[in-house]
Amino acid sequence: MASDRLRTLARHLKDQKNEVSPVAVTSTYAQSGDSIQYIKRNSLLSPEQVNFYNENGFLVIKKLVSDDKLDRYKQRFETICRGDVKVPGMTVMKDVSIKASEYVKGEKAINKIQELYTDPVLFEYCCLPEILEYVECFTGPNIKAMHSMLINKPPDPGTLTSRHPLHQDLYYFPFRPAEDVVGVWTAMEKIHRANGCLVVIPGSHKGKLLDHAYPDWEMGVNKAYHGIQEFDPNSPRVYLEMEKGDTVFFHPLLIHGSGSNKTKGFRKAISCHYASADCYFIDVKGTNQENVEQEIQEVIHKKYGSGVNVSYQDVWRVRSRLVRGEDIST
């Protein structure tokens, strides 16, 4: 519809002009004033929580997901790794250096599965009402699950390849505005410095999207784990040590990563990135996201054949799932 196109264009122009505007002025849910910038009007978060997120770009909610749900997801992950259930369409990532799987003899370790919507048990996590009521504070009422994964950080064999370089998730995303996007990450067990907890740079969500590339780590890094190239090594870091069920909500520009896993166990977390269904897609050609677009296109060509021509936006469009409210963009 012409009016839709106009609206998309207007938002696109605004976004280009002010890519990291801290105030989601286009949203009817945004509230002007000093204290609320990154969060929609809501009755769930306390003023302290709102201020904390605005200042730091993340918010941890203790014990949000119950142990029995997380145990069920862990069990399902094991079943998938063992090959007892086949999940068509799910992306299974093998680790760059870990030879031994925790479940299947003679198989490389699976460090991550993606596209949880392909499995009804794991996708339940993305639809949990206890999570979505928080997500709504960031995205507004129409919510799409854009990207989901279960991360199984293996014990590091001394190569430091289990680290996740510091990055901003928005780098991977061709949709905007950033203020209508939120990452959600739940510890499936106690996660601390020793097994590679998340590390964040508080307040970095107020900056812009920085250049990313593969880090020049001696022993390599996992596929698509790009990191920020230049940043101040003295930036204060906060290590998010979390109990099982604790859940962090974070802004897509927040600089974060995770350390190596110095324990013998595989460290598990489950995560989903959500966006408002009103978000619009951008063309990343000519921007500092072009290299990741290219890499993901290469993965698609390898998986489905070089003749398959799908735009980067469509890659994301087809993987998104409406989990609450309505999709008024189509």
Ligand SMILES: O=C(O)CCC(=O)C(=O)O
């Ligand atoms: O779990 C990790 O180690 C990193 C996860 C991450 O970067 C994310 O969920 O965006």
Ligand SMILES: [Fe+2]
């Ligand atoms: Fe991330």
